[in-house]
Amino acid sequence: MKVDRVRLLNFKCYGEADLGLEHGVTVVHGVNGSGKSTLLEAVFFALYGSKALDDRTLDDVITTGEEEAEVELHFTHDGREYHIERHLKLRGDRATTTKCVLEMPDETIEGARDVRREITELLRMDAEAFVNCAYVRQGEVNKLIHASPSDRQDMIDDLLQLGALEDYRERASDARLGVKTVLDVQRGVLEDKEKQIEQLEGKDLHERLNNLESNQADVAEEIDRFEDQREQARKTLETAEDVLERHEETREEIETLETDIDDLRSKIEETEREREEAKAEIRDLEERREELAAEREDLLADVDLDTASEGGDRADAVDGRIADLEARDEELRDDLEDVRVSITETNGEIERLREEAADLESQAEAAREEADELEATLESDEEAIEDREADLDDLEEQIESAREQFDSAPIEFGDAADRIDSLETDRQELTNEIGDVTADIRTVENAIEEGERLLEEGKCPECGQPVEDSPHVDVLDEKREELADLEGRLADLEDDRDDLDERIERTEELREAERQVDRLEENRDNIETLVAEKRETLADRREQRDRLREDAEGYEDDAEENRAKADELESEVDDVRSELGAINTERGEIKGSLESLRRVAEIDAERAEFATDVENRRERRQDWQTMNDERRETLSSKRERKRDLESEFDEDRVATAREDKQNAENYIEKVDAKLEELAEKRTNLQNAIGAVERELEELEERREELAGLEERCERLESLYDEAETLQATYADLRSELRQRNVETLERLLNETFDLVYQNDSYAAIDLDGEYRLTVYQKDGEALEPEQLSGGERALFNLSLRCAIYRLLAEGVEGAAPMPPLILDEPTVFLDSGHVTQLVSLVESMRDLGVEQIVVVSHDEELVGAADSLVSVEKDATSNRSRLEHGEPPEIELLASD
Numbered sequence: 001m002k003v004d005r006v007r008l009l010n011f012k013c014y015g016e017a018d019l020g021l022e023h024g025v026t027v028v029h030g031v032n033g034s035g036k037s038t039l040l041e042a043v044f045f046a047l048y049g050s051k052a053l054d055d056r057t058l059d060d061v062i063t064t065g066e067e068e069a070e071v072e073l074h075f076t077h078d079g080r081e082y083h084i085e086r087h088l089k090l091r092g093d094r095a096t097t098t099k100c101v102l103e104m105p106d107e108t109i110e111g112a113r114d115v116r117r118e119i120t121e122l123l124r125m126d127a128e129a130f131v132n133c134a135y136v137r138q139g140e141v142n143k144l145i146h147a148s149p150s151d152r153q154d155m156i157d158d159l160l161q162l163g164a165l166e167d168y169r170e171r172a173s174d175a176r177l178g179v180k181t182v183l184d185v186q187r188g189v190l191e192d193k194e195k196q197i198e199q200l201e202g203k204d205l206h207e208r209l210n211n212l213e214s215n216q217a218d219v220a221e222e223i224d225r226f227e228d229q230r231e232q233a234r235k236t237l238e239t240a241e242d243v244l245e246r247h248e249e250t251r252e253e254i255e256t257l258e259t260d261i262d263d264l265r266s267k268i269e270e271t272e273r274e275r276e277e278a279k280a281e282i283r284d285l286e287e288r289r290e291e292l293a294a295e296r297e298d299l300l301a302d303v304d305l306d307t308a309s310e311g312g313d314r315a316d317a318v319d320g321r322i323a324d325l326e327a328r329d330e331e332l333r334d335d336l337e338d339v340r341v342s343i344t345e346t347n348g349e350i351e352r353l354r355e356e357a358a359d360l361e362s363q364a365e366a367a368r369e370e371a372d373e374l375e376a377t378l379e380s381d382e383e384a385i386e387d388r389e390a391d392l393d394d395l396e397e398q399i400e401s402a403r404e405q406f407d408s409a410p411i412e413f414g415d416a417a418d419r420i421d422s423l424e425t426d427r428q429e430l431t432n433e434i435g436d437v438t439a440d441i442r443t444v445e446n447a448i449e450e451g452e453r454l455l456e457e458g459k460c461p462e463c464g465q466p467v468e469d470s471p472h473v474d475v476l477d478e479k480r481e482e483l484a485d486l487e488g489r490l491a492d493l494e495d496d497r498d499d500l501d502e503r504i505e506r507t508e509e510l511r512e513a514e515r516q517v518d519r520l521e522e523n524r525d526n527i528e529t530l531v532a533e534k535r536e537t538l539a540d541r542r543e544q545r546d547r548l549r550e551d552a553e554g555y556e557d558d559a560e561e562n563r564a565k566a567d568e569l570e571s572e573v574d575d576v577r578s579e580l581g582a583i584n585t586e587r588g589e590i591k592g593s594l595e596s597l598r599r600v601a602e603i604d605a606e607r608a609e610f611a612t613d614v615e616n617r618r619e620r621r622q623d624w625q626t627m628n629d630e631r632r633e634t635l636s637s638k639r640e641r642k643r644d645l646e647s648e649f650d651e652d653r654v655a656t657a658r659e660d661k662q663n664a665e666n667y668i669e670k671v672d673a674k675l676e677e678l679a680e681k682r683t684n685l686q687n688a689i690g691a692v693e694r695e696l697e698e699l700e701e702r703r704e705e706l707a708g709l710e711e712r713c714e715r716l717e718s719l720y721d722e723a724e725t726l727q728a729t730y731a732d733l734r735s736e737l738r739q740r741n742v743e744t745l746e747r748l749l750n751e752t753f754d755l756v757y758q759n760d761s762y763a764a765i766d767l768d769g770e771y772r773l774t775v776y777q778k779d780g781e782a783l784e785p786e787q788l789s790g791g792e793r794a795l796f797n798l799s800l801r802c803a804i805y806r807l808l809a810e811g812v813e814g815a816a817p818m819p820p821l822i823l824d825e826p827t828v829f830l831d832s833g834h835v836t837q838l839v840s841l842v843e844s845m846r847d848l849g850v851e852q853i854v855v856v857s858h859d860e861e862l863v864g865a866a867d868s869l870v871s872v873e874k875d876a877t878s879n880r881s882r883l884e885h886g887e888p889p890e891i892e893l894l895a896s897d
Contacts, residue, residue, distance in 0.1 A: 001077045001123060001819040002852050003043060009070040010063040012038045013874065013881045021820075021854065024867030025846055028856045032439050033432055034872045035881030036856040037137075037824050044135060046073035046084050047119050048127040049100065049112050058088055058095035063880075069095075077122060080105045084115065123819060135822045136801055153771040156745070156804060169731050176723035183716040190709045193702055200699040209692045216685040223678045230671045237664035243657035250645055257642040264635045271624045271631075278617045278624075285617075289610045296603045299596045322597045329590045336583045339576055346573050350566045357562040364555035371548040374541050381534055381541075388531045395524040402517045409510055416511035421877070423504045428876040430497045437490045444483045450789055451476045741807065742769055749803040752844065753796065765796075773800075795837055798826060802845055820852035821845060827859045839865045 008017040013035040028036045044052040045061065053060070062069040069088045074081070087099035102109040102118055109118050120126045131137060406413045455476070746767040753765055766774040766782075775783045775796070785796055805821055823842075827835050842865050845853060855862055863869060871884045 001075055003073070003075050003820055003854070004081075005072075005074040006039065006043055006046065007070075007072040008039075008042055009068075010066040011042055011061060011069050011071055012063060013879070014038065014042075015063065015878070015880045017881070017883050019870060019883055021852065022868050023851055025842060025853045025855065025865055026868045026870060027863055027866035028854065028870045028872060029860075029863055030858060030872035030874075031432065032436050032858055034858075034874045036858070036872045038881070039870075039872070039883075040135070040137075040822055040824050040854065040856055042071050043073060043822075044127075044130070046071045046086060047123075048130065049086065049097070049116050051116060051127040058097070059090070059093075062088055062090060062095055082122075084119075086112075130819065132804075134805060134819045135824070136798065136826060137824050149770050149772045156741075156771060169727055172723055172727035176720060176727055179716055179720045179723055183713065183720060186709060186713050186716060190706070190713060193706045193709060197699065197702045197706060200695055200702065203695065205692050205696050205699070209689060209696070212685055212689045212692065216682060216689065219678055219682045219685065223675060223682065226671050226675050226678070230668055230675070233664045233667045233671070236660055237668065240657040240661035240664065244654065244661065247654045247657075254642055254645050257638050257645070261635060261638050261642070264631050264638070268628050268631050268635075271628050275621045275624050278621050282614050282617050285610045285614045289607050292603045292607050292610075296600050299600050299603075318597055318600050322594060322601070325590050325594050325597070329587060329594070332583050332587045332590070336580065336587070339580045339583065343573055343576055343580075346569050346576075350569045350573075353562040353566040353569075357559040357566075360555040360559035360562070364552040364559070367548040367552040367555065371545045371552070374545040374548070378538060378541055378545070381538055385531055385534050388527050388534070392524060392527055392531075395520050395527070399517055399520045399524070402513050402520065405510065405513045411507070411510065413517075414514065416507055416514050419507050420504060420511060423500060423507060425876045427497060427500045427504065428879070430493055430500065432874070432876070434490065434493045434497065437486055437493065441483065441486045441490065444479055444486060448476060448479045448483065451479065454789065739769055742767055742771070745803055745807050748806050749800055752799040752803050752806070752841070792834070794826070795834055795841065798823070798838065798841060802841065805845075805850070820854050821850050823853070823855045823857075825856055825858075827857055827862065835859055835861050838862070 002023070003021045005018070005020045007019075008014045011017075017039075019039060028039055030036050041052070050058060067090045071084075071086045073084045075084075076082070082105075083103040085099065085101050085103075086097060088095050089098045097112050100110065100112040100115050102115040104118075109115050116127075123130070403413060411419050746765065749765050749767060753762070763776045763778045763780070766776065768774075773785050775785060775788065777783065785793060788796055802821070826838060839862060842853060842855060842862075855865075869886045871886055872881055873884070874881045
């Protein structure tokens with residue numbers, strides 16, 4: 001893998017940045033705090049997203065004061081080009097990923113999780129493995145050397161993919177235990193099945209079945225014999241029941257005939273009574289028709305209608321008079337409605353005029369009240385103008401007092417903001433310088449502490465050798481002098497910063513005075529504008545007051561006029577009401593005549609209906625006469641049939657049939673009980689036979705299940721042996737690969753360390769199978785890595801990281817080229833001599849074929865090892881970092897003894 005380009009927008013201390021990286025060694029150079037490490041963090045974040053942030057959140061990535069951030073990474077892997085783009089945005093108080101895309105040669109992956117999963121598969125390492133192998137972060141240079149052997153073993157095994165073999169071994173172990181559990185269960189089931197078969201075989205099922213079937217045949221034969229005898233008894237019973245049934249039918253028919261004869265007699269008598277009643281009703285209807293005729297004549301005389309005419313002519317005359325009266329009543333009703341409408345409309349107009357007069361009086365009153373309110377408002381506005389003019393004088397005095405603060409100040413009014421920015425820039429530069437000096441102090445203090453520790457152990461603080469006759473024991477005095485100089489410089493810088501803080505505080509007070517003047521002048525302008533507006537409003541309100549009073553007088557005149565009109569309309573309503581009484585009187589007379597005429601029409605209809613009823617009753621009397629004649633004929637035939645049936649009745653035959661029926665029923669009852677007993681016995685035998693047959697089937701099923709269980713147990717035993725073999729194979733393979741990797745890693749580690757410490761005091765490094773490290777001096781003495789000096793430990797750890805990197809690179813067959821080797825501030829724990837050795841280590845990694853190495857450092861000596869140089873500076877005003885490409889200077893690196 002090779003990083004080609006990284007582009008940043010609002011990422012931490014970078015506003016905008018675009019960095020291209022080439023093959024070879026790239027050194028990112030700049031002072032402490034300039035933002036060098038942020039470039040490497042951006043590459044790491046682009047690849048793995050939030051997993052690259054440790055305990056931080058996405059909020060920490062976005063530049064302070066900005067809402068969005070972008071990171072874009074172009075890289076080449078296995079000869080193919082890839083592009084990752086991540087966008088972040090603040091939503092409320094949290095940052096979220098709004099876009100995460102990985103563009104691959106053959107497809108595009110979207111979503112933070114899917115992109116991280118694809119990168120992990122592509123590079124064959126997750127974020128933690130990336131940090132342990134290719135990315136030596138600032139402050140973690142001694143991470144592997146300080147780790148326990150077991151932790152170191154887990155880190156390296158994970159990088160070399162040996163952890164997968166342990167996972168496979170554990171899975172094989174789980175599978176073996178699972179198979180063992182299933183096998184034990186199946187063996188228990190097998191034993192239970194064998195016991196069940198043994199119990200069934202001890203029951204002599206076949207002999208029991210033969211005996212039951214023989215008994216069943218005997219019972220079936222006896223049942224057939226009794227059923228034949230019961231069938232003969234049933235035939236005798238049926239013959240007797242047939243004789244008795246015919247006798248019963250004859251008796252029932254005679255009784256039915258007797259009932260029918262009685263019914264016919266009753267119906268003839270009832271019909272004769274109804275004929276007599278209908279005759280009396282006819283007489284009553286005739287009398288009623290005569291009474292109605294007399295009532296009609298009286299009514300016709302009341303309405304002065306000719307009573308001489310008869311039939312249709314008189315009916316037409318009645319209908320004609322009714323039509324004329326109804327027409328006149330309709331005319332009167334229309335006139336009445338018109339009069340009522342006129343009265344209603346006039347009353348409405350009267351009401352409207354009176355309401356309008358009341359509204360006009362209310363408007364007049366409201367106009368006068370509004371005019372009075374305006375009068376009061378005019379007085380208060382005049383007083384307000386006087387108060388505002390007094391406020392203007394006070395503001396002028398306050399403005400003059402605030403400006404007087406600049407009379408003795410070192411700056412002019414209006415220059416405070418620029419002076420604050422200038423002072424803040426100076427303070428930021430001092431702060432950065434203090435940070436650099438503080439870092440140098442920590443480095444010297446660490447060196448002094450390490451040297452004092454070595455001196456206590458009797459070793460040289462520079463090379464770690466015994467101090468007897470050593471020319472290097474004065475190095476601690478030099479370091480202490482250097483520390484004193486740095487501390488003095490730090491105190492001077494802090495004094496300068498305190499002086500700047502006081503000047504900034506005084507300037508901020510002047511800036512606040514400028515802001516106060518601006519606010520007071522703005523208030524003065526607002527009050528002047530308000531006073532002018534108030535004066536313009538006074539004239540308008542005076543005109544409005546006079547106009548309202550004129551409107552009130554007009555409203556009162558209009559109200560008086562409306563009341564006069566309402567009085568005139570009320571006299572007109574009284575005249576119309578007298579006309580309404582005359583119409584109602586005439587309509588009352590018409591109503592009486594209409595009622596009499598309509599009664600005449602009703603009487604004619606009633607008389608016609610009575611005539612129809614009389615005719616109907618006469619026809620019904622004739623029908624009833626015919627009906628009785630027919631009934632008398634039927635009565636005669638039924639009496640003759642009854643006499644014939646009574647002559648055919650035989651009592652002896654009926655007595656014999658009753659006796660045969662009783663005997664047959666008694667026998668059938670006894671034989672049914674016997675057959676039920678035999679049927680129950682047969683059922684019990686059948687159930688017993690079925691139970692034996694089921695047990696025989698169960699025996700056969702158990703034998704088949706036993707055979708299946710035996711076969712399954714054999715398969716499980718075989719599978720258990722295979723899982724045990726597989727578990728051992730994974731364990732042996734992991735052990736073998738680990739030993740092989742340990743040997744290779746030990747060789748590469750010695751080669752790498754020799755490149756740094758040739759002809760020095762160390763002979764070799766030993767790495768055992770448990771990843772325990774031992775350093776051997778040339779005199780054969782063994783040392784723990786922790787016994788090395790601070791600089792030596794750092795170089796030793798870097799050598800170990802580079803050896804792991806080479807092991808992974810050599811072990812991958814081209815399918816997953818290694819990522820760049822990234823070193824972030826590797827000189828933190830190194831003095832000048834060890835920095836030279838680090839330069840040698842970097843150059844050796846390049847010579848060994850590492851395609852791309854990126855080193856972040858503020859150390860000038862590392863610049864000489866660069867093929868390309870990137871300088872990082874921070875703008876003190878904006879606090880933003882910027883990049884600048886440059887050519888590395890040609891310097892000669894001196895190898896230390």
